[in-house]
Amino acid sequence: MPRPENSKKDMAKKKNILIVAGEASGDLYAAQLIKELKELCPQIYFFGLGGVKMQEAGLDSSFNIVELAVVGLFEVLKNLKKFKEIFHELLKKVDLIKPELAILVDYPGFNLRLAKELKQRKIPIIYYISPQVWAWGSGRIKTIRNTVNRMIVFFKFEEELYKKENIPVTFVGHPLLDCVAAKMSREELFRQQNIPAAKFTVALLPGSREKEVRNILPIMLDTACLLYKNLPNANFLILRSPTVKEELFQDILSAYQLPAHLIHGLTYDGLRASDFAMVASGTATLETAILGKPMVILYKVSFLSWLYLRMAIKVPFIGIVNIIAGQCIVPEFIQYHAQPKVIASFIKDFLTNPQEQDRIKKILSEVKMRLGEKQATRKAARVIFEELQKYEN
Numbered sequence: 001m002p003r004p005e006n007s008k009k010d011m012a013k014k015k016n017i018l019i020v021a022g023e024a025s026g027d028l029y030a031a032q033l034i035k036e037l038k039e040l041c042p043q044i045y046f047f048g049l050g051g052v053k054m055q056e057a058g059l060d061s062s063f064n065i066v067e068l069a070v071v072g073l074f075e076v077l078k079n080l081k082k083f084k085e086i087f088h089e090l091l092k093k094v095d096l097i098k099p100e101l102a103i104l105v106d107y108p109g110f111n112l113r114l115a116k117e118l119k120q121r122k123i124p125i126i127y128y129i130s131p132q133v134w135a136w137g138s139g140r141i142k143t144i145r146n147t148v149n150r151m152i153v154f155f156k157f158e159e160e161l162y163k164k165e166n167i168p169v170t171f172v173g174h175p176l177l178d179c180v181a182a183k184m185s186r187e188e189l190f191r192q193q194n195i196p197a198a199k200f201t202v203a204l205l206p207g208s209r210e211k212e213v214r215n216i217l218p219i220m221l222d223t224a225c226l227l228y229k230n231l232p233n234a235n236f237l238i239l240r241s242p243t244v245k246e247e248l249f250q251d252i253l254s255a256y257q258l259p260a261h262l263i264h265g266l267t268y269d270g271l272r273a274s275d276f277a278m279v280a281s282g283t284a285t286l287e288t289a290i291l292g293k294p295m296v297i298l299y300k301v302s303f304l305s306w307l308y309l310r311m312a313i314k315v316p317f318i319g320i321v322n323i324i325a326g327q328c329i330v331p332e333f334i335q336y337h338a339q340p341k342v343i344a345s346f347i348k349d350f351l352t353n354p355q356e357q358d359r360i361k362k363i364l365s366e367v368k369m370r371l372g373e374k375q376a377t378r379k380a381a382r383v384i385f386e387e388l389q390k391y392e393n
Helices: 008-012 024-040 052-057 073-078 080-097 108-120 139-147 156-164 186-193 210-230 246-253 267-272 283-290 303-312 320-325 340-351 354-369 376-390
Strands: 015-021 044-049 101-105 125-128 150-153 169-171 200-205 234-240 260-264 276-280 295-299 332-334
Touching: 015 024, 015 080, 015 108, 024 044, 024 052, 024 101, 024 125, 024 376, 044 080, 080 108, 101 108, 101 376, 108 125, 108 139, 125 376, 150 156, 150 376, 156 169, 169 376, 186 267, 200 210, 200 267, 200 283, 210 234, 210 246, 210 276, 210 295, 210 340, 234 246, 234 267, 246 260, 267 283, 276 283, 276 340, 283 295, 283 320, 283 354, 295 340, 320 354, 340 354
Parallel strands: 015 044, 015 101, 101 125, 125 150, 150 169, 200 234, 200 276, 234 260, 276 295, 295 332
Antiparallel strands: none
């Protein structure tokens, strides 16, 4: 997509934009968006909340809210006082700076409340990365309709949903299409990481939060141990998120006798080198699908959080890959269904069934095609830049 020519007026006038993202994936996407917007208008001053990647891209943030990311309703309640403090401090800064525009990135528990406050202050709002309104019922749709000036969405079905609700929306495709790519072959990765050759390689992606890793990695490792008994010619690659300390992984791994290799910073290379993946629900499932790797989804939260989720979620699947496909192409082992014996049996049968592997890979390729075209972030930046020009004083 060609870049627009900026007028001298656009380049000279300083613009203040509030931007808020609260999770690792949102931090990544928002950082890319900040860079693209700065290309369009170098005079933009970004302030708000985010993580390290957003700060490196130019965000002025007094608190790394991504480090506070938690899973489950009751885990959130434990940190409620801190969230309230951050919320009110941010509003003080908003009132002082008076931004021309706000960009809210996913993180609906915080951002939809913030949207109501911004609406009262007559600050235009762009919502980048839609909350999962299809999963949580109509309440969030109402809030979005009353507060948000434009939704920018990653999925075609989201565009259709918002159009039906008469909410201004732009579908740009998914930014992951621009960044999900392996740099090394399996042989190069194995040589670099001193991993022996094996007939089967299984990747473990237990999440990007400490709580997720504590809950999910032991289930994955128990499953891997059972697999190893039946498939002794297998390797296991644990792909660590940079948002979780290595010490936690090492502490959990110390209880297992398993040929598992802990890998940091090479997630896409690790997935490319694998025949199958066990993935915690989230962005990683989409990254795995883009790379065409068959997988299972595992997830587990506290008992009380699970009861709340069971009552709140309105869709039959939690995996975005299944939601896009409109069918359960990726088995979901959630909460009490996350039984290592059952999961290991499924993976063993799959790895020894070439016909089923070909079938699933074909469907994953179709899912990737539904994500749109590349340069999604650049398209989103252009939409936001045009909205910003609308609201100039």
